[in-house]
Amino acid sequence: MNEQLQSITGVILAGGQSRRMGRNKATLTVQQQSLLEIMLNKLRSVFQHVVLSGSQAAAYHTGLPVIDxxxxxxxxxxxxxxALKLCAGRGVFVIGCDMPLVPPELIRYICNCSNFDLVVPRVGDYLEPLCAFYHRSCLPFIEQALNQGRYKITSFFPRVRARYLTAEEISRFAPPDRAFFNINTPADWDRFCALYPDLKA
Incomplete structure (x- = not known):
């Protein structure tokens, strides 16, 4: 593991309400593995330190530190x-628990670009802020946004040194629509099971 990765904590956001899914999507299972377990295995293959974030996360009993x-x-x-406030090191790589096809090699690539305040994939007009690196230098801007009631993740991006990965860069590791396949609704889940029954990332 290189020095860049050793100084970054992998963070899985696992405290969401899953309102659109209608049930807890972290526990959805493919080939006897939950989505959360799949994401844990991916991040453990990249980072020395992995934590869960969210008030619901302690209920999963993973043995990992949980951040409220x-x-x-x-x-x-x-x-x-x-995560930025409580984790040691240069920064954090943050990902949702519902993106099971992100290749670990892409995660490593994102983090090896971490001489910026922020490294986030961009595909067309869409950003993927829940598969991104955040340097500790982002913390005051995020805190200010939260204090002002601005909860959209991208609201502070113009204020930091951002590196936006291109679709061409992402495609070295996987087609972007596959890498960032996001499971939010029952329809997403049905489509995921139909398209990727083998779950080969």
Missing amino acids: DFFPGCGPLAGIHA
Whole structure:
């Protein structure tokens, strides 16, 4: 493991309400593994330190440290804030528990670009802020946004040195639509099971 990765903590956001899914998507199972277990295995293959973020995360009994939000009920930005505030090192790589096809090699690539305040994939007009690196230098800008009631993750991006990965870069590791396949609804889950029954990332 290189020095860049040793100084970064892998953070899985696992405290969401899964309202659109109608059930806890972290526990959805493919080939006898839950989505959360799949994400844990990916991050453990990349990072020395992995934590869970979110008030619900302790219920999964993974044995990993669990980080609670300082701004409860304020969405994923609050989870990123808490992780930066509490984790040692240069910064954190943050990912949701519902993106099971992200290749570990892409995660490593994102983190090896971490001489920026922020490294986030961009595909067309869409950013993937829940598969991104956040340097500790982002913390004051995130805290200010939360204090001002601005909960959209991207609201502070113009204020930091951001590196946006291109679709061409991402495609070295996987087609972008596969890498960032996100499971939010029952329809997403049905489509995922139909398209990727083998779950080969």
